[in-house]
Amino acid sequence: MAMQDCLLKIKGISLAFSGTPILKSVNLSLNQGEIHALVGENGAGKSSLFKCILGIISPSQGEIIFLNESLSGYSVREILRKGIAMIHQELMLIPELTVAENIFLGRESIQGKRMGLREINQASTDLFQEYDLDIPVGAFVKDLSIAHQQIIEIMRSVSQKARLILMDEPTSSLTEKEITFFKQLIFRLKSEGISIVFTSHKMDEVFGFSDKISVLRDGEMVGTFSKDEVNPMSLVQKMVGREMKDFYPEAISEVGASILRVDDLSCLPHFEHVNFTLCAGQVLGLAGLVGAGRSDIGQVLFGVKKKTSGQIFLKGQPYNPENPSDALRAGLGYLGEDRKEMGIIPEMNITENMSLGLLDAYRKFFFVDQARESADSVGMQAQLSIHSSREGQRVQNLSGGNQQKVLFGRILLNNPEVLILDEPTRGIDVMSKFEIYTLILALKKQGKAILLISSDLPELLAMSDRVIVISKGKQMAEMTREEASPEKVLEFALH
Amino acid sequence: MKELKSFFTKSPTGGIFLALILVCALFSSMTSRFLTTTNLSVILNQVSVNAILAFGVTFVIIAGGIDLSLGSLVAVCGVVVALLSQNNEYSLWIAIIGTLVAGLALGALNGIIVVLTKVPPFIVTLGTMTIGRGMALILSKGRPISDLNESLNFLGNGDLFGIPIPILFLVLSYGTCHLLLTKTVFGRYVKAIGGNEVASYVAGVRVNRIKLYVYMISGLFAALAGILLTARINTGQPNAGLGFELDAIAAVIIGGTSTRGGKGTITGTLLGVLFIGVINNGLDLINVSAYWQQVIMGGIIILAVVLDGLYQKLKMNI
Numbered sequence: 001m002a003m004q005d006c007l008l009k010i011k012g013i014s015l016a017f018s019g020t021p022i023l024k025s026v027n028l029s030l031n032q033g034e035i036h037a038l039v040g041e042n043g044a045g046k047s048s049l050f051k052c053i054l055g056i057i058s059p060s061q062g063e064i065i066f067l068n069e070s071l072s073g074y075s076v077r078e079i080l081r082k083g084i085a086m087i088h089q090e091l092m093l094i095p096e097l098t099v100a101e102n103i104f105l106g107r108e109s110i111q112g113k114r115m116g117l118r119e120i121n122q123a124s125t126d127l128f129q130e131y132d133l134d135i136p137v138g139a140f141v142k143d144l145s146i147a148h149q150q151i152i153e154i155m156r157s158v159s160q161k162a163r164l165i166l167m168d169e170p171t172s173s174l175t176e177k178e179i180t181f182f183k184q185l186i187f188r189l190k191s192e193g194i195s196i197v198f199t200s201h202k203m204d205e206v207f208g209f210s211d212k213i214s215v216l217r218d219g220e221m222v223g224t225f226s227k228d229e230v231n232p233m234s235l236v237q238k239m240v241g242r243e244m245k246d247f248y249p250e251a252i253s254e255v256g257a258s259i260l261r262v263d264d265l266s267c268l269p270h271f272e273h274v275n276f277t278l279c280a281g282q283v284l285g286l287a288g289l290v291g292a293g294r295s296d297i298g299q300v301l302f303g304v305k306k307k308t309s310g311q312i313f314l315k316g317q318p319y320n321p322e323n324p325s326d327a328l329r330a331g332l333g334y335l336g337e338d339r340k341e342m343g344i345i346p347e348m349n350i351t352e353n354m355s356l357g358l359l360d361a362y363r364k365f366f367f368v369d370q371a372r373e374s375a376d377s378v379g380m381q382a383q384l385s386i387h388s389s390r391e392g393q394r395v396q397n398l399s400g401g402n403q404q405k406v407l408f409g410r411i412l413l414n415n416p417e418v419l420i421l422d423e424p425t426r427g428i429d430v431m432s433k434f435e436i437y438t439l440i441l442a443l444k445k446q447g448k449a450i451l452l453i454s455s456d457l458p459e460l461l462a463m464s465d466r467v468i469v470i471s472k473g474k475q476m477a478e479m480t481r482e483e484a485s486p487e488k489v490l491e492f493a494l495h
Numbered sequence: 496m497k498e499l500k501s502f503f504t505k506s507p508t509g510g511i512f513l514a515l516i517l518v519c520a521l522f523s524s525m526t527s528r529f530l531t532t533t534n535l536s537v538i539l540n541q542v543s544v545n546a547i548l549a550f551g552v553t554f555v556i557i558a559g560g561i562d563l564s565l566g567s568l569v570a571v572c573g574v575v576v577a578l579l580s581q582n583n584e585y586s587l588w589i590a591i592i593g594t595l596v597a598g599l600a601l602g603a604l605n606g607i608i609v610v611l612t613k614v615p616p617f618i619v620t621l622g623t624m625t626i627g628r629g630m631a632l633i634l635s636k637g638r639p640i641s642d643l644n645e646s647l648n649f650l651g652n653g654d655l656f657g658i659p660i661p662i663l664f665l666v667l668s669y670g671t672c673h674l675l676l677t678k679t680v681f682g683r684y685v686k687a688i689g690g691n692e693v694a695s696y697v698a699g700v701r702v703n704r705i706k707l708y709v710y711m712i713s714g715l716f717a718a719l720a721g722i723l724l725t726a727r728i729n730t731g732q733p734n735a736g737l738g739f740e741l742d743a744i745a746a747v748i749i750g751g752t753s754t755r756g757g758k759g760t761i762t763g764t765l766l767g768v769l770f771i772g773v774i775n776n777g778l779d780l781i782n783v784s785a786y787w788q789q790v791i792m793g794g795i796i797i798l799a800v801v802l803d804g805l806y807q808k809l810k811m812n813i
């Protein structure tokens with residue numbers, strides 16, 4: 001590759017926080033118009049590397065060369081001006097402003113020329129036309145979907161003449177359809193000569209989008225590979241640094257008696273006329289796009305939402321939970337789709353988070369039997385291999401994977417017969433994912449009935465014995481694991 | 496020594512405790528009248544009403560709510576206990592229990608409106624604050640109520656084993672609230688709701704029930720404060736308790752309870768109450784005018800919260 005094609009060169013960057021090494025002599029080089037995937041477990045140093053490139057933190061050693069110029073000593077603002085942009089996982093738009101106002105935020109005058117509302121609307125319209133985007137520039141950002149908001153952030157970077165865009169898990173909250181569009185967009189950017197470095201936990205995107213793949217592990221660059229040199233299996237091994245027999249563990253178990261039967265269940269306007277039976281020792285997968293009504297089915301079963309018609313039978317008896325507390329007592333367990341919003345109490349510690357909602361079982365007169373509570377929690381932490389740096393650590397300081405395991409602990413402490421798991425592996429690192437898969441299959445072997453809701457199609461198909469596809473609130477198809485293929489499920493889901 | 500350092504750096508109330516010691520040291524160096532047994536007893540007696548109110552409202556604030564109706568509830572309950580103990584018509588016990596029930600009921604009213612209407616508690620209790628003041632005036636026909644039961648007066652001004660009764664109530668309330676918040680199922684759920692209401696609901700916590708209870712506790716302690724206040728001045732005053740809610744809330748916040756809910760301690764609240772009490776008392780002793788006292792107090796409240804924020808950050812790095 002000729003020298004002038006090299007856009008970014010990272011030479012031996014090291015970084016440490018209070019003695020703990022975060023990055024160890026990391027090298028990376030990137031050409032113009034290259035899409036580069038950066039993979040690694042949570043805590044491997046991906047975000048720190050991004051922060052170094054952007055100048056948010058300065059490395060203790062090494063240097064970063066962008067367009068043949070060292071970036072050391074430049075401020076974040078100056079680096080942005082040189083043409084490096086970043087799309088954060090949490091989008092940084094102002095919801096109460098319009099699309100055009102967001103794109104030109106902070107640049108209302110360019111080269112001395114004042115950009116009025118008309119000028120920025122015109123400039124945004126031109127930009128969108130150039131990229132074949134069908135988003136009204138006058139719409140308020142708060143009224144747009146997450147996917148559209150993300151496109152607007154990308155377009156803001158493009159309008160700022162970014163040569164390199166860093167993206168932190170850009171697809172984590174997009175639906176399958178939106179991901180397809182996203183892919184088209186970044187290929188378009190590539191054809192304009194813009195380079196992209198993105199992080200992702202999803203293998204099909206890592207392989208589907210990128211020209212090169214770099215693997216970080218514990219702050220060290222394991223290597224940069226072209227797509228032909230690695231496959232998903234070997235890549236995961238490089239990420240975790242050891243052999244994994246199979247990413248989705250195999251589990252065969254006897255399907256037992258019917259536990260939960262749903263008969264013509266509706267919860268308008270979310271879903272209607274849903275029928276299925278869930279048996280002991282079985283994993284039933286609910287597939288569909290985000291917003292299709294999958295999560296709402298789980299919420300009705302757990303008493304978070306109220307059904308509008310239809311019936312639910314639990315072990316043959318009519319079951320009508322008024323609230324989650326009823327569902328808990330009936331022997332159900334529930335993991336909500338958004339860990340931060342519906343799962344953890346950030347200020348509380350692991351034990352307090354686990355026993356939440358179950359304290360009646362630990363009641364001694366008015367008081368909490370803290371000795372027994374703590375003993376059960378410690379046992380569960382060992383069983384689920386939850387890693388915390390010290391006793392009583394707040395859950396907000398744990399990694400996503402450990403937080404998710406704490407929530408599993410809460411479910412298991414109640415020893416439920418039916419588990420409803422909504423996106424159990426969203427946004428967590430590969431190792432924790434693997435542990436959660438193993439756990440789900442162990443529970444299945446114990447004869448638990450499991451309803452699995454997931455947007456990660458490979459995961460859903462590998463874990464489920466049967467799959468039901470939901471589209472726009474309607475049950476489109478039910479198939480066995482053998483019958484189900486990604487293409488078939490998507491066809492129904494997009495129907 | 497190590498344990499002492501760990502208390503100041505690790506305990507959530509270490510910062511306010513340190514501040515309290517500093518102001519005490521400051522006043523002792525300025526006047527010899529500050530650090531005497533009599534004066535300290537006066538301070539405790541003076542802060543008892545505010546302390547009892549502040550303990551109750553700590554639960555509301557930790558659960559993510561607010562109760563602005565406290566001052567009015569003090570007035571209503573003060574009038575109720577006065578009416579019930581006028582002319583020796585009922586026994587003292589009936590007067591006290593009747594008033595506490597009234598406080599619980601008024602607190603329940605706050606709780607029910609908050610839970611059922613989903614209107615922000617700030618607005619709801621702003622409304623009941625005005626309603627309560629009106630009710631106190633209606634019940635008393637706008638006049639102070641005197642000729643009260645002798646034994647009621649004893650509650651406000653008497654002492655037991657040499658300790659003034661209001662201070663005994665302060666200590667008793669502190670112990671009860673502290674146990675309730677730190678050791679009981681209820682206390683745990685109060686913190687959980689304040690930390691993340693949706694997550695608590697999904698985990699099976701009866702969120703509405705807990706919310707109702709915290710407002711009832713706040714009402715109950717307002718009633719107790721109303722009884723003590725009426726007993727101390729030996730009169731039922733419909734205009735009593737004006738602005739008491741603000742002193743109580745200030746003490747809670749100075750004591751390190753987050754206004755966003757989820758964390759806080761009764762010990763912190765007690766220290767906050769003492770902090771305010773010591774400053775009021777000390778400024779009196781060094782002859783600062785009452786007008787300037789207000790200006791200084793307002794500044795200190797803001798300063799305390801700012802410093803606490805810095806202190807918490809500093810603690811992270813130790």
